[in-house]
Amino acid sequence: MIPPLRKKDISKVNFPLYVPQIDVADKGSWFWREGIEMPMIFVPLWQLVLNNRLLSQASSKGLHDFLGFNGKILLSTVMPDELIDKLTKDDYFKLINDLKPDATMVPDNYTYTDAPLYQSWSQTVRLISFANDFLDLEIKLIGLIKGANLRQIYFSLRREVEMNYISFVMPARELFKQGLLNEILPHVLIILKKLCRASGKNPEILIYGIGRKLGYKEVSYSNLSWYLEAKHGLYYKEGELNDMRNEKIRFKECYCEVCRGTMPQDLIDLWIKDPKSCKRMLTLHNLLEWKRGRWAGGH
Numbered sequence: 210m211i212p213p214l215r216k217k218d219i220s221k222v223n224f225p226l227y228v229p230q231i232d233v234a235d236k237g238s239w240f241w242r243e244g245i246e247m248p249m250i251f252v253p254l255w256q257l258v259l260n261n262r263l264l265s266q267a268s269s270k271g272l273h274d275f276l277g278f279n280g281k282i283l284l285s286t287v288m289p290d291e292l293i294d295k296l297t298k299d300d301y302f303k304l305i306n307d308l309k310p311d312a313t314m315v316p317d318n319y320t321y322t323d324a325p326l327y328q329s330w331s332q333t334v335r336l337i338s339f340a341n342d343f344l345d346l347e348i349k350l351i352g353l354i355k356g357a358n359l360r361q362i363y364f365s366l367r368r369e370v371e372m373n374y375i376s377f378v379m380p381a382r383e384l385f386k387q388g389l390l391n392e393i394l395p396h397v398l399i400i401l402k403k404l405c406r407a408s409g410k411n412p413e414i415l416i417y418g419i420g421r422k423l424g425y426k427e428v429s430y431s432n433l434s435w436y437l438e439a440k441h442g443l444y445y446k447e448g449e450l451n452d453m454r455n456e457k458i459r460f461k462e463c464y465c466e467v468c469r470g471t472m473p474q475d476l477i478d479l480w481i482k483d484p485k486s487c488k489r490m491l492t493l494h495n496l497l498e499w500k501r502g503r504w505a506g507g508h
């Protein structure tokens with residue numbers, strides 16, 4: 210059953226175009242230590258929950274001191290299903306009070322398009338109920354856009370908007386893999402705007418967990434792709450992920466603050482001589498390329 214829903218003034222997170230995710234256990238992804246500035250990061254809660262040593266360090270200091278990051282820290286609750294089932298409201302509240310992020314997503318759920326609908330409906334009700342509980346937290350809150358179909362997405366969004374949620378994350382990896390994201394997203398954008406407009410508000414949406422931009426002007430993105438893809442030698446340019454040997458980009462100089470006129474061919478040469486610094490450059494280039502604004506050709 211859905212509990213009686215409350216309301217609270219929830220202010221916007223004000224997502225920039227891109228919010229990188231980091232890997233808490235891998236300092237190679239702690240880009241601010243390389244002098245690159247970004248206003249916000251997402252820290253995946255599951256990485257801490259599954260690693261006692263990291264969790265006790267981060268809990269005793271709080272995430273800001275633990276990471277040494279001065280921007281805003283957003284907690285991501287997107288996690289493996291087994292953990293979703295395990296964590297209670299009290300667990301979340303303790304974790305959040307100890308870790309002290311600047312904002313948190315409401316707890317994730319699982320809504321598979323190919324599972325019986327009673328499962329995704331009960332998960333949808335659970336999402337709403339958690340979003341209601343989370344109103345007791347003192348930090349900024351981020352609603353989730355989830356559902357196995359548009360009815361479920363509408364059902365949960367309507368209630369989240371009633372509770373005054375205004376910043377939303379859409380975990381999109383599964384939908385993207387199934388080829389459903391481009392079908393669903395335009396509807397989601399329309400639904401959410403309509404729901405918010407009734408109360409005179411303008412929502413913000415961030416697409417979470419996919420490694421490419423989709424061409425919608427009004428959405429932000431978050432992923433760890435900037436880091437993971439560089440490990441495989443892949444190079445972002447104008448919204449596309451390229452093999453560095455691709456003739457289209459191979460001899461095009463990049464003037465980001467890391468490359469400073471270097472072209473992919475130079476990185477290929479460097480990869481052979483000094484793979485470690487090559488990967489570092491490629492990683493930071495990919496991060497800056499994601500940050501660099503909206504590419505032409507979008508709708």
Ligand SMILES: [Zn+2]
Pocket residue numbers: 463464465466467468469494497
């Ligand atoms: Zn570059």
